[in-house]
Amino acid sequence: MLTVAVYNLKGGVGKTSAAVNLAFLAARDGYRTILWDLDPQGGATYLLRGRPKVKGGARALIGKAGRLEQRIRGTEFDNLDLLPADRSYRAMDLVLDRTPHSTRRLGDQLRPLAGRYDLALLDCPPSASLVSQAALRAARLVLVPVIPATLSWRTLEQVMGLVRELKAPRPALLPFLSLVDRRRRLHREVAEELRAGLPSLARAAIPISSAVEQMGPRRSPMHAFAASTPAAHAYQDLWAEVRELSAPGHGATAASLPGG
Ligand SMILES: Nc1ncnc2c1ncn2[C@@H]1O[C@H](COP(=O)(O)OP(=O)(O)OP(=O)(O)O)[C@@H](O)[C@H]1O
Ligand SMILES: [Mg+2]
Numbered sequence: 001m002l003t004v005a006v007y008n009l010k011g012g013v014g015k016t017s018a019a020v021n022l023a024f025l026a027a028r029d030g031y032r033t034i035l036w037d038l039d040p041q042g043g044a045t046y047l048l049r050g051r052p053k054v055k056g057g058a059r060a061l062i063g064k065a066g067r068l069e070q071r072i073r074g075t076e077f078d079n080l081d082l083l084p085a086d087r088s089y090r091a092m093d094l095v096l097d098r099t100p101h102s103t104r105r106l107g108d109q110l111r112p113l114a115g116r117y118d119l120a121l122l123d124c125p126p127s128a129s130l131v132s133q134a135a136l137r138a139a140r141l142v143l144v145p146v147i148p149a150t151l152s153w154r155t156l157e158q159v160m161g162l163v164r165e166l167k168a169p170r171p172a173l174l175p176f177l178s179l180v181d182r183r184r185r186l187h188r189e190v191a192e193e194l195r196a197g198l199p200s201l202a203r204a205a206i207p208i209s210s211a212v213e214q215m216g217p218r219r220s221p222m223h224a225f226a227a228s229t230p231a232a233h234a235y236q237d238l239w240a241e242v243r244e245l246s247a248p249g250h251g252a253t254a255a256s257l258p259g260g
Pocket of ligand 1: 010011012013014015016017018039041043124125126178179180206207208209210212213214215216231
């Protein structure tokens with residue numbers, strides 16, 4: 001099972017939208033997929049029409065392996081299951097903080113699912129919390145949506161710093177441009193700068209698109225209602241890159257920033 005985290009310390013950069021759309025595309029490709037909504041805000045759970053009702057979810061993280069399995073919910077899509085967010089995830093940091101080897105727990109909990117799923121996607125909250133560290137540690141690949149605006153380098157450097165602090169084996173990073181507005185000069189300039197300075201930047205870039213926004217009111221992955229929009233194609237390209245990077249034998253290497 002390939003574990004992929006979608007992460008950025010920064011909020012509102014398109015993590016949840018990407019996690020839901022990529023999960024949908026993977027499932028449609030025949031990958032048995034589970035999306036774990038680690039954000040107590042429950043955005044992914046909402047979009048996939050899950051009910052964030054399960055009690056004591058944070059404790060399931062540190063309990064006996066196998067407890068997580070009871071929390072899995074199906075979705076209306078074939079091959080796509082959901083581990084819904086839980087309000088108690090707000091307390092997850094406290095729970096993890098009291099647990100030895102806390103950041104290892106998330107991966108421990110995922111391991112029994114390996115026979116059942118080909119892909120686990122982790123939708124992370126926007127923070128450098130223990131939960132996020134645990135998710136980064138469990139992942140083999142970390143997707144980092146980056147809005148091409150003024151502070152994007154800084155944010156990326158912070159994410160790289162967090163990954164560098166992890167014990168080996170560290171996950172590979174795949175930063176990708178998100179919410180790109182080609183009409184804005186700053187976006188075009190920063191996008192070019194990132195492309196030139198960051199060889200690991202994904203080829204796919206997600207444009208700003210009202211179809212992505214519509215996922216909220218429709219409570220649906222975008223490919224279920226707007227499959228032929230440029231943004232939908234961009235997510236498909238991104239999924240193709242993820243598949244490529246995760247193919248056996250592919251030496252997915254950690255991204256490098258200049259001087260990093
Ligand atoms: N490509 C896009 N075009 C237009 N709107 C977008 C796009 N991507 C995301 N959005 C909108 O931006 C908002 C934030 O997106 P999303 O929830 O995916 O980000 P996030 O990084 O998960 O946020 P948070 O940090 O709060 O979890 C949402 O309202 C979403 O509909
Ligand atoms: Mg989110």
